[in-house]
Amino acid sequence: MSFIEIQNEFMAHIRQPTKNAAPKGIEDRRLAIYRDLFFNNIEGFIASGFPVLKSLYSEPQWHTLVRQFFSEYNCQSPYFLDIAGEFINFLANDYTLKSYDPAFMLELAHYEWIELDVSIAQQCDTEQPLSQAQITTSPLYLSSTARNLSYQFAVHTISKQCQPTQPSAEANYFVVYRDNADDVQFLATNAMTALLLSIIDAADGLDFSAICQQVLAHAPQFNAEQIAQGALATLTAMAQHGVIVTKNQPVELY
Template identity: 45%
Template sequence: MTDFKAIQQQFIAHLKDPDNVAFDYGIEDRRLKIYRELFFNNILGFLSSGFPVLASIYQEQEWLRLARQFFASHRCRSPYFTDISLEFVEYLSSEHQATDYDPPFLSELAHYEWLELSISIKKCSEPLVVWEQNNDDFPTLIQFSPLATLVSYHFPVHRISVDFQPHLAEEPVYLVVYRNNKDDVNFSLINQVSAHLLNVIQQNAHIGMSELLAQMQSVLPQINPAQLNLSVQNIVEQMLSKEILLPTKCD
């Protein structure tokens, strides 16, 4: 049994890294090639479909190289196919050794594309109660949607494409990636003040407008209270209309 397990481990190592790990157990290479291509192409397909923008900015051979390095060296913790994208993001951020072919925004763009996928398949235990814009009653309490994520990047990842590839980091870019009640995944570009406001709401399970205003005034004392109150009200209304924020009714 020990020998059989050793053969299995050698077979796995060969499939993951055939250029550096041989498999000399009497199986002709033609048959081994079928398994090598089957496993690698499966992983490659998940990466190419999960990270279409990232894949598009690489030359084909360099994208294959990156996928091969991930397949050969990363030890995945999850057995689920849907987690391959997350494993790739973690590999790029903590294990991958950058080369001249890799863009400086590699890990951030990968994280952004993974986040879009993650939000699209995320399950919600209860139906979302959204704000009806025609309703004159403003919510007593508000909350951050469980189908939304607030993130910041050094690169404008939402704009990156084959034709736009920044080389230097810029001012922090704040984004909210979210899914609405129709299951449409969108993003919203926001400023630092809006990001702080959303972070405050996110840190509180349910928060009222008076408490939210008080917290915002404490960090922005230089702004006229009346002006700040109006700005906060406008931001909250915009976020409610996009379903980034959700209403919570008192019992």
């Protein structure tokens, strides 16, 4: 048997010891150390990244969930910091809710993960802060360290003592961003703010006028002046938080 075959056999056993036989020639006492080490490392990282989600489960239920992820999910990234994102992909695409899983499980997990995602996001070198005067004259972009989010459940209120069984009557909107001190901040917003930011995010570099025209198409109950006034106030606040930015424009050489 080749070294690679032995290595694959070893990892298959570590991930699913009840289904895959241990490699020959290695005593079980030594294998038990590896089984515990690998699983505990994964469990510890997921527990630290999803503390609220973990608090909703008994210890056996939580270990069953993490064990299923560890045993069955084929991670696409070898980097330790990517494990939380891989866990989200697992819940979204490969996991079937059990009777004791809350209906908001995926949304809560995503809300908890987004803090890590924003904290390690690389800021684009060409991004520049905006003054209020620049908002109406510059191309606008959503910052590379900001996320415009909406959830059916009020994920920010969920705890062991507060577990909604039905989605909220209206969507819950948030902006998560990294401030000037590199701290991650959560900001509750509303449908119009979310619409503004989604338009900016979907078409990088739109100017203020084009953004207002798109908002007007989505909200015909308002007139152009109302849209412009509201958009300017909202985008001014978002610029102060660093959620929207402009970018250095490339110099054209002739």
